[in-house]
Amino acid sequence: MAxxxxxxxxxxxxxxxxxxxxxxxxxxxxxVALVGPSGCGKTTTLNLVAGLIPITSGDIxxxxxxxxxLDPKDRDIAMVFQNYALYPQKSxxxxxxxxxxxxxxxKEEIDRKVREAARVLDMxxxxxxxxxxxxxxxxxxxxxGRALVRDPSVFLMDEPLSNLxxxxxxxxxxxxxxxxQDLKATIIYVTHDQLEAVTMADxxxxxxxxxxxxxxxxxxVFAHPVNMFVASFVGSPAMSLVxxxxxxxxxxxxxxxAEGWSLELSPHNAQKVAKAKTRKIVxxxxxxxxxxxxxAVPGSIPAKAYTVEPTGDVTFVQAFLxxxxxxxxxxxxxxxxPDEQIWLEFDQERMHLFDGETEMALKAH
Amino acid sequence: xxAIAGTASRGQARRRRIDxxxxxxxxxxxxxxxxxxxPMIWMLITSIKSGFAAMQFPPQWWPDQPxxxxxxxxxxxxxxxxxxxxxxxxxxxxxxxxxxILSVIVAVPAAYAFSRFTFPGRNFLFFAVxxxxxxxxxxxxxxxxxxxxxIGLVNTHGSLxxxxxxxxxxxxxxxxxGFYDNIPVQLEQAARIDGATRFQxxxxxxxxxxxxxxxxxxxxxxxxxWNEYIYAYTFLSKNEQLTLPVxxxxxxxxxxxxxxxxxxxxxxxxxxxxVLFLVLQRYFVRALTEGAVKH
Amino acid sequence: xxxxTGKAEAHRRLQSDKSGMLRKIWSHRxxxxxxxxxxxxxxxxxxxxxxxxxxxxFFNTPPGLQLRDKIFTGLDNYTAILKSPVFWKVTSNTLIxxxxxxxxxxxxxxxxxxxxxxxxxxxxxxxxxxxxxxxxSAVAASYIWKxxxxxxxxxxxxxxxxxxxxDRPPNxxxxxxxxxxxxxxxxxxxxxxxxxxxxxxxxxxxxxxLLRAAKVDGANAWQRFCHVTFPHLRNVxxxxxxxxxxxxxxxxxxxxxxxxxxxxxxxxxxxxxxxxLAFGRQRWGVASAYSVLLFMIVMSLGYFYVxxxxxxxxxxxxx
Numbered sequence: 014m015a016x017x018x019x020x021x022x023x024x025x026x027x028x029x030x031x032x033x034x035x036x037x038x039x040x041x042x043x044x045v046a047l048v049g050p051s052g053c054g055k056t057t058t059l060n061l062v063a064g065l066i067p068i069t070s071g072d073i074x075x076x077x078x079x080x081x082x083l084d085p086k087d088r089d090i091a092m093v094f095q096n097y098a099l100y101p102q103k104s105x106x107x108x109x110x111x112x113x114x115x116x117x118x119x120k121e122e123i124d125r126k127v128r129e130a131a132r133v134l135d136m137x138x139x140x141x142x143x144x145x146x147x148x149x150x151x152x153x154x155x156x157x158g159r160a161l162v163r164d165p166s167v168f169l170m171d172e173p174l175s176n177l178x179x180x181x182x183x184x185x186x187x188x189x190x191x192x193x194q195d196l197k198a199t200i201i202y203v204t205h206d207q208l209e210a211v212t213m214a215d216x217x218x219x220x221x222x223x224x225x226x227x228x229x230x231x232x233x234v235f236a237h238p239v240n241m242f243v244a245s246f247v248g249s250p251a252m253s254l255v256x257x258x259x260x261x262x263x264x265x266x267x268x269x270x271a272e273g274w275s276l277e278l279s280p281h282n283a284q285k286v287a288k289a290k291t292r293k294i295v296x297x298x299x300x301x302x303x304x305x306x307x308x309a310v311p312g313s314i315p316a317k318a319y320t321v322e323p324t325g326d327v328t329f330v331q332a333f334l335x336x337x338x339x340x341x342x343x344x345x346x347x348x349x350x351p352d353e354q355i356w357l358e359f360d361q362e363r364m365h366l367f368d369g370e371t372e373m374a375l376k377a378h
Numbered sequence: 379x380x381a382i383a384g385t386a387s388r389g390q391a392r393r394r395r396i397d398x399x400x401x402x403x404x405x406x407x408x409x410x411x412x413x414x415x416x417p418m419i420w421m422l423i424t425s426i427k428s429g430f431a432a433m434q435f436p437p438q439w440w441p442d443q444p445x446x447x448x449x450x451x452x453x454x455x456x457x458x459x460x461x462x463x464x465x466x467x468x469x470x471x472x473x474x475x476x477x478x479i480l481s482v483i484v485a486v487p488a489a490y491a492f493s494r495f496t497f498p499g500r501n502f503l504f505f506a507v508x509x510x511x512x513x514x515x516x517x518x519x520x521x522x523x524x525x526x527x528x529i530g531l532v533n534t535h536g537s538l539x540x541x542x543x544x545x546x547x548x549x550x551x552x553x554x555x556g557f558y559d560n561i562p563v564q565l566e567q568a569a570r571i572d573g574a575t576r577f578q579x580x581x582x583x584x585x586x587x588x589x590x591x592x593x594x595x596x597x598x599x600x601x602x603x604w605n606e607y608i609y610a611y612t613f614l615s616k617n618e619q620l621t622l623p624v625x626x627x628x629x630x631x632x633x634x635x636x637x638x639x640x641x642x643x644x645x646x647x648x649x650x651x652x653v654l655f656l657v658l659q660r661y662f663v664r665a666l667t668e669g670a671v672k673h
Numbered sequence: 674x675x676x677x678t679g680k681a682e683a684h685r686r687l688q689s690d691k692s693g694m695l696r697k698i699w700s701h702r703x704x705x706x707x708x709x710x711x712x713x714x715x716x717x718x719x720x721x722x723x724x725x726x727x728x729x730x731f732f733n734t735p736p737g738l739q740l741r742d743k744i745f746t747g748l749d750n751y752t753a754i755l756k757s758p759v760f761w762k763v764t765s766n767t768l769i770x771x772x773x774x775x776x777x778x779x780x781x782x783x784x785x786x787x788x789x790x791x792x793x794x795x796x797x798x799x800x801x802x803x804x805x806x807x808x809x810s811a812v813a814a815s816y817i818w819k820x821x822x823x824x825x826x827x828x829x830x831x832x833x834x835x836x837x838x839x840d841r842p843p844n845x846x847x848x849x850x851x852x853x854x855x856x857x858x859x860x861x862x863x864x865x866x867x868x869x870x871x872x873x874x875x876x877x878x879x880x881x882x883l884l885r886a887a888k889v890d891g892a893n894a895w896q897r898f899c900h901v902t903f904p905h906l907r908n909v910x911x912x913x914x915x916x917x918x919x920x921x922x923x924x925x926x927x928x929x930x931x932x933x934x935x936x937x938x939x940x941x942x943x944x945x946x947x948x949x950l951a952f953g954r955q956r957w958g959v960a961s962a963y964s965v966l967l968f969m970i971v972m973s974l975g976y977f978y979v980x981x982x983x984x985x986x987x988x989x990x991x992x
Contacts, residue, residue, distance in 0.1 A: 086573040098564035102586045115573030159572070170569075361654045399894055403788040407799065410785055413862065414803050420828055421817045435842075436831045491707030497698070515923060517946045517964045520951055521725035522718065536725045544718040547711055605810035607926050612952065623812035627930060630816070637820050644813035648805075656801050656807045666874040 015076035015199060016041045016165035017062065017091075022071035024057055033223040036072075039167075039216075044190075048247070049220035055203045056171055058220070062201060063169050064088050076166055086115070088167075095172040097152045099144035105131075105155050106140040112163045130162045149182045159190065170202045174209060179311040186213060207247045211235065219243050221347045239323035241372040244297050244365055250329060253303075253339040255296045256369060259286045268294055270335040274314050279361040285375040286366060293369025300340040302360040303322035305330060305347065313356035318349050332357065410416040419535070425449070425641035427627035432637045459629075463643065465618060466625030471650075473535050473621055474603040477542040481550055482592055484543065489554030490580065494563070515608050523612060537613045542606060546599035553598075553665045557591035558584070594665030597658050602649045622647045723968070729961035730987035738972070754815065759938060759946070766853060767942040771921045774860045779914050782868025787898075789869075790876050800873075807866035811926035818859040822846050839899050846932050849939040855884055856940055859927055864920070868913050875909035876902070911977075922967075943967055 017039040024032040032054045039045045047055040060066045062073055064085040073080050080088045091112070099108050109130055113123040131137045134154050144152055153173060160168055173189070174182045190213050193200055202303035204210055210217040211231040219226045219242075221233065227239045231247075238244035244252045257268040262275060269275040276288060276296075284292055306313055316332040316339070323345055330341045330349055334357070341357065349355060366375040424432055425448055427441040454460035491497075522541060523532070531537035561584055569579035585592075607623040613618055620628065626647060630640045655662070698705075730750055732743035754760050789800055806814065821828050822845040828843025847854040879902050887897045903910075925944045927932060934949060936940035941949075943963065951960035 060567075063567070065570065084575065085567070085570040086575065088571075092568065092571045094564045094568060096562055096564055098568035099582055100565060100569075111569070112572035115569075115578070140509065151431060159568075163572070298603055382878050407788050410781065410865075411799065411802065414806055414866075417817050417821055417862065420803065420821060424820060433826055435826055436835060437826060437828060476704055484714060487707040488711035491704055495701070495704040495707070497701035516951075517726055517968055518718070518722040519948070520729070520957055520961065521722035524725070525717075525721060540714070541718060543714055547714065551711065564928065585815040595795075596806065601808060605812070607810070607812050608948075623810050623926075626816075627812060637823075640816050641820065644809075644816050648809035648813050651808050651810070652805055655804065659801065663870060664875060666870060 016043075016074075017167055017199065017201065018059070018072070018074040019062070020072040020074070022058065022061060022073065023069045024054075024061055024066065025069045030223050032061065035220075035225045036071075037218055037225060037228050037285060039199060039201060042199055044198075044200045044202065044213060044215045045192045046214035047201065047203045047220060048207055048210040048215040048217055048246075049205065049226075051205055053081060053220040054223040055205075055220050058172055059092075059169050059201060059203045062167075063090060063092055088194030089165050090167045091163050091165040092169040092171065093156045093160050093173045095175055097144070097156040097176075098171075099152055099155055099159075101144055102141075104140065105144070105147070106137070107140050108144065108155055109158050109162050110141075111280055112159060116163075126162050126291075130158045133161070134158045149177050150185065153185055157189070161196075166199065168198050168200045169207055169364075170200060173202075173307075175204070175206070189213060208249060211247065217247075219246060221246075237374070238365065239374055240327070241297070241367045244367070244374075248299055250300055250340040252297050252299050252365065253334075253337065254367070255298075255335050255337045255339065257294050257296055257335060259289065259292045259294045268296060270314075272335055276314060276359065277312065281377060282361055282364060282366060284377050288377070289366075289368050289375050291368055291370045294375070295367040295369050295372075297367060298328065298339070298359055299363070300342040302363040303339065303341045304358040304360070305341050305343045305349070306356040306358060307347070307349070307353075309356050310358060313358040316355055316357050318351055318353045318355050321349055321351055330355070409451050414487075418637055421641045421645055424637065425638055425645055427638050429636055429638055433635070448636075448638045449646070451639065454643055459639075462617070462625065462629060463646075466620055466622045467646075469535065469619060469621040470604055470647075473542070474600045476535070476539045477546065477603040478596050478599040480539065480543050481546045482596055485547055485550035485595055486585070486588075486592065488547075489551045490584070492551065493555045493558035500577055519608070519612055521647050524608075525548060526613060533614060533616055533619060535619065538603075538606070538610055541609050541613075542599070542603040545602050545606070546595070549598060551596040552590060554591045557588045557665065561587050590661045591665050592663040593658055597662055601655065604651050709896045726961045726964050726968070731962075732958045734955075734957040735970055746958070750958050751966070753959065754962055754966070761942075762938050763941050763943055763946045766938075766940065767922065768859060769809045769853060770860070770924075770942050771918055772919045773857050774924075775853075775859040775866065775914060775917045777857075778861045778864040778917055779910070781865040782870075782913075783872045783910075784863070786872035786876055789873065800869075803869060804866045806863050807870075811863060811924075812930060814859060814863050815927050815930035818862070819846070822855060822931075845938060846940075849936055852932060852936065852940045856928055856931060859931070860921065860924065863927070864917060868917060871909060871913040871916075872906065875906045879905045915974060915977060919971060922971060922974070 019035055019037050022032055022035045023030070035054075035058060037045075047058060049055050057066070061068050064080065064083060067080060075088055075090065079165055100111065103111065106127060109127045110123050115128060118126075127140075128137070134157060135340065136151065136154055136158065137152060139147065139155070144155065153176075156173065167331065170189075174185050177185060186209060189202075192198070193213075202210075202214065211234075214231060216229060217231050217234055218228045221242050227243045228233055229237075234243060235248050238247060238252075241254060244269075245254060255270075257270055257276070260267060260269050260275075262269075262277075266278045266286055267275040268278065268286075304313075307342050310317070314334070316334050318332050319338070320331045322329045322331075326345065327342045328345045328347070328349075330343060332341065333354060334340050339357070343349075368375055423440065426444045426446060427438065428445055428447065430445065431438055431441050431443070451457065451459050452463045455464055518541075522537075526532045526537040526540075531540070547647075565583050565587070566576075566579040569583045570576065574582060605623065606621075610621045611627075614624065617625075617628075624639045626640070626643050630636065630643070633639070699895070731745060731747060733746045734743045785803060789796055789803075796833070808906070820826075822830075824830065824842055824844045825846055827842055827845070830839070833839040833904060834842060843851065846852050881900050883905070884897055887901050892900060923944055924942070925948065928940045928945050929948070932940045934945045938946075944967075947960050947963045947967070950956045950963065
């Protein structure tokens with residue numbers, strides 16, 4: 014296994030910058046997820062690491078080698094593709110053997126390694142089948158197996174689960190996680206599904222528009238998103254973002270809405286707002302940090318329920334607040350009907366505040 | 379039209395109208411089958427008549443004394459007719475096979491490049507190649523004849539092979555490009571990561587997958603070369619080099635009344651390409667579906 | 674994708690600001706290697722002949738293929754052609770030949786494709802039989818039909834006499850009035866299978882969902898054909914018709930072998946006429962001028978062909 018370093022990585026197509034000065038380090042044995050919406054540059058970044066497309070500038074280090082100019086075959090990497098990319102004309106056995114044959118290993122060793130990988134992935138009885146005779150999950154497993162037999166220093170995975178149905182995806186998620194733990198493998202994993210990143214990765218790199226937005230552990234990214242994009246991208250249902258105006262009333266710092274209400278800020282939050290260069294503030298709150306009341310309590314804000322979605326153990330309510338949709342979760346014991354008048358109370362400790370102009374998170378110091 | 383009828387519902391009222399479509403489809407197919415098959419059947423019947431039996435009015439619908447004499451004459455290496463015919467046959471086989479092999483060798487990389495790479499001028503070159511389909515053969519006859527003479531290829535099979543190559547190439551490249559378009563690029567990427575060079579990825583992974591397209595290309599080139607007449611008629615003058623279409627035409631313009639012999643020769647000239655096509659036609663139809671029509 | 678990687682590429686990119694296009698082409702030089710064989714063959718066998726034909730069309734040439742003593746005569750060849758009555762006769766023959774062959778072959782082929790779309794017992798065999806005329810050599814086809822049309826022993830004549838529809842066997846290809854239609858029947862016989870194959874391939878791409886949706890919306894079989902099937906096949910139809918039209922415009926073998934253009938030019942079309950001018954009467958300059966005119970007509974057809982094809986390309990999403 015090896016560590017991977019990306020330094021000021023840039024990839025341009027004509028005037029279009031697909032990857033923009035991305036720098037990050039993947040430690041030996043670490044599972045890193047590259048996550049972002051489609052077109053954010055995550056797959057391009059992965060292809061750059063793989064060597065499938067040439068880099069425009071910057072450096073890629075795998076282990077202790079700069080691999081900028083190396084062919085994919087010389088980078089000692091393995092890759093799992095979204096559509097699995099199993100060779101359709103070859104049996105499962107031959108698919109697994111192919112990378113070893115390319116390395117001119119002796120026949121007996123190839124056979125031993127293929128059977129070992131098949132045993133580990135529990136697909137010995139599938140070895141003679143052709144890929145089209147396999148289910149999606151089995152194909153996925155063969156693709157993993159083909160990466161595994163090589164014993165590479167880095168595994169690259171490009172949305173490996175997105176072609177599976179929901180149930181299988183959850184199952185394969187834990188299998189890949191287990192795979193990482195058992196092998197102590199260095200894995201770079203691309204996904205558009207933030208849930209996969211949060212549940213599997215040691216660290217996640219959130220990308221948007223070719224830029225690396227935030228690179229941290231899922232817990233940190235979840236608790237301290239650096240900007241509005243990351244805040245709204247990570248977490249489900251998405252963090253609610255309400256645009257407000259900062260002002261002072263009776264010597265206290267408040268956020269006021271065009272709807273007429275205002276919200277008094279705690280000293281800590283007031284300090285953040287005071288440091289902001291603009292009066293336009295966006296309030297961010299996750300569904301679990303908003304409390305729903307059926308009657309007015311001090312510090313609560315009036316709103317109107319829009320939709321009510323019971324899921325069993327929690328019920329999600331959406332409400333309009335200052336022109337934005339706000340997600341609230343509550344115990345199913347409280348009954349709320351659409352269009353009913355409700356009151357919302359924000360948890361000041363777990364509230365996020367963003368600069369309305371730069372969209373960056375506000376800091377207390 | 380019964381195609382549409384086939385997917386229609388089971389309702390009684392509709393049934394009747396749908397049967398109307400189906401019946402008109404069947405009647406049409408019978409008519410078109412007669413149009414297609416009767417000339418070929420008449421060719422076969424004539425070919426087993428004696429020269430005398432063929433020249434009768436009204437004709438013998440089925441020969442009183444069927445005979446394979448015409449075939450025996452054509453295939454007998456002892457007499458001069460048989461020698462000529464067999465030599466023409468061999469010439470056609472050689473020219474067609476060589477054309478086919480070269481077409482595949484040239485078309486495969488070109489089609490692959492047109493499908494995968496984006497180099498400057500790619501579209502222009504692609505359409506320039508396709509445009510070859512548009513040129514009438516006769517435009518090229520005089521200048522090509524002069525060109526072939528300049529490079530010493532007149533009265534050689536090389537002149538035909540080089541010329542035929544350009545007939546087949548445009549469609550071959552177009553068909554194959556469609557195939558490569560449909561092969562996911564990830565397969566090659568996977569192969570390259572698995573340790574293959576670009577070239578190995580192409581040969582070991584992509585080539586086998588495009589086999590149906592290559593087979594279709596090969597059939598097309600072979601049939602085109604086998605049946606070509608106008609260049610062979612112009613470029614070759616020595617009897618021992620003629621290909622079948624020209625050879626037969628030369629031969630029977632001297633023996634204008636031997637219709638059984640002519641029909642037997644026409645039949646035998648058709649056998650190789652018909653058999654080849656019927657055996658491999660599914661590849662051809664598939665290549666057209668995937669390569670030419672789908673996108 | 675290129676084979677170049679990393680620093681080499683970046684280095685090249687810096688230089689490319691100076692002479693962008695050449696650098697760009699240079700950086701893709703490995704890609705050109707793949708198409709080079711095709712291009713070279715095409716250049717030798719197309720570009721040179723086209724150039725030479727155009728040049729020759731401005732010269733008066735002596736008989737024989739030495740062509741050393743040709744005399745520049747400007748546009749004389751062209752004006753001579755346009756003044757000749759044969760030119761107009763041949764042109765009208767070519768138009769009738771091309772239009773009738775193309776349209777009838779397309780309609781027959783399309784109808785066959787529709788009739789064969791649904792599976793039934795014997796469909797494979799039927800389809801195979803229908804394709805055979807397209808596969809066999811046009812020379813063989815010409816002889817088969819010449820025998821069928823034979824004015825003394827032809828089977829059609831015999832059937833007509835036998836049924837009492839004619840007193841004596843008609844002269845199909847020896848009479849000025851019937852020769853062209855008779856040859857067109859042969860040509861269609863050989864060409865409709867191509868339209869059939871193309872349209873069968875096209876029909877397989879009509880999405881079943883759309884047909885079902887149309888049925889749910891209450892469209893009958895004819896309406897489904899008009900509103901779903903046919904619009905979906907517009908591109909394939911265009912390409913097929915154009916390919917047929919060009920093939921017919923360029924056809925040579927059937928009229929050449931069956932009639933040689935006769936009787937009295939009634940079955941001469943452009944190509945046979947040019948061939949006769951060049952190789953029969955050795956009037957290379959005039960034949961070349963004819964070829965250039967023909968070339969221009971075909972190129973204008975070619976323009977639509979490329980448009981139809983690039984329509985396909987765009988839908989494909991690839992550039």
